[in-house]
Amino acid sequence: MTAALFQPITLDGLTFPNRLAVAPMCQYSADDGSATDWHLQQWMSYAMSGAGIVTVEMTDVERHGRISHGCLGLYSDHNEAAAKRALDAARRVAPAGTKFGTQLAHAGRKASCQRPWEGGGPLKADQDPWQTVSASAIPYDEGWHTPRALEEDEIHRLIDRFAEAARRAERAGFDFIELHAAHGYLIFQFLSPLSNRRTDRWGGSLENRMRFAVEIARAVKKAVPGLMLGARLSVKEWVDGGFDVDEAVEVAKALKKEGVAYICASSGGNSPHQKLPSGPGYQVDLAEAIRKGADIPTRAVGLITEPQQAEAVLAEGRADMVALARAFLADPRWGWRAAAALGAPIHAAPQLARSVTTMEHWEKAAG
Template sequence: MSQLFSPVAIGPLQLKNRVAIAPMCQYSAVDGLPQPWHVQHIGRLAISGAGLTIIEATGVDAQGRITLEDTGLWNDEQEASFKRILTDIRTYSDQPIGVQLAHAGRKASTHAPAKGGEALGPDEGAWETLAPSAIPFKDGWHTPKAMDEADMQRVIQAFVQAAERADRAGFDLVELHAAHGYLLSEFLSPLSNQRTDEYGGSPENRMRFPLRVAQALRDAWSRTKALGVRLNGTDWVEGGVALEEVTAFGRTLHEMGYDYLHLSSGGNIAKAQIPAREPGYQLRFAEAVKKAAPEAVVMAVGMIFDPQQAEEIVANGQADIVAIARAALDDPHWPHHAAAALHSDEDLPVQYFGASKGVWAGYREKAPA
């Protein structure tokens, strides 16, 4: 029996298999509102055969957006729009769907990557950005405001209110975004956090604000639903966040009651030179956290597209769940095809039964590429 296609529990949430669709920014929202693009994007992932889909980084407030085109959960209209999408999906899919809640920090107020990805100009709708320290992400970008206690309280409250909206909208899971150089990741790294108060310096101090956010979110989010976190394994720069700090942070979140830990990397330092992004290049970070907290559910991600590699990750105990992203964009039915390649039940929607391996003579017997 395939280990990748065996069931797993994430806290109170039962997944039918160990394939997750990782968050992927679509940069297609208007005033934080999902658009028809999101309807088809989320809808097709909901029939992908994955055990779980987590939708894109969604701003907890307008200031925390990466771009003007980010989705948001800070007002009633956004909440209602997501609720309509999820209500429709529940008429044809019971796949759990989560949302990643995020604040972009000093990487906010930019153009979408397809539009160059640089900082917005004053006549392009730019806004003030926040960070642990007044250090721009790179030359030509906004110099952020170093957060004071009032700023911290506002951000904490924004995460809490966004979680409450996510619950009412019908999401099954929330993922706290503490990776990729966004606000919480900025606090964790000594390269972007140069504070001299109780929020900077030692690893314990740098974790203090992210853990305040995490605790507030844990208190606000229903225990009948799942809660996880995405965190960086490295900054890919000398002097950045250390792996022992990462494992300590992950272990603390697990003990706090977080149901899974999702390991990624990078994005905090513009000049970082990331090694060749080979399939599974971030796996060692997930494996390190799994060793430090063996009872925690750990999710691995990073250019994984070969079903056999995904199977081995789970079978070898390196991680409990494998998250895919680009592979799902390339092939929205990657989980179905991977199941067939691993001799497991494809679990196709009944409407697509005619395309299953067993009944369609044209089925191509090869792993997704």
């Protein structure tokens, strides 16, 4: 019987050839939001990784929504053209059926930062910083920029920016869109009672705090009804008094009503005081909780590194898909390795086919 990891799955009419995803990973290598040659080679590498679901990195809906000066965006014609160039190249080398998506986002109070290898902290005065925004005027941490609380008209403008970025994604050729409602970026800043202290209809109750996420999902689905829509959600904040699983289930239910087809269950990222556990598959329980509580397909992510581990998550019914991030950076053919380990076919480009027997030999030797 075919391994669960390599069985197809259909979400809102879009069929993926397997249940293995490349998780979105910031590369901090864009030019004013536009994909560069780095992205060209990176997306082509993802295309040949063996994953049937490729979600490219966090892609910001406006220039001031970027984490850093190097972050990817879809807010200009040049961004759109550059994304299409890289995506077209990736499609030319991808096995038949591979699907590509982009993760739309706004960094909010975690914007205007240095690239990780430059220190990662807030941009200094001589590094061209900008005013950050958030649900409330609460900085991420001591020494960080204090964001300005968004006004009502600005909130609506940002919702429109998500819709416009979605239209650009469709024109560039992406198959699906993922909303980034995780890791302490703007959508999650509205969801969390720790970062959202508003007293208007965008804050207070969970219904109000989730309004921003729900209205973005509604606007994006209306803008691009032909594209499958998913969402990445920090299911647990890991801080006392913060956003937690029970609220996440209700958010997932609300997003499902707006046409969101899956939840990628992640966690944390909104507070430096989080007490994040560590260990193989430490977030799988969260995917399982959302899957059962909201009756929606989920994608498990977080320190899933071994083929047998990924297979067990699916075979045991704990999630519907698995996503890997650093494992694909470390091993760009991780999907091939998983196929060899689980007895599934390896779909290699003709130019690379001679390496398949080597991969299979390595896995037999490792087993």
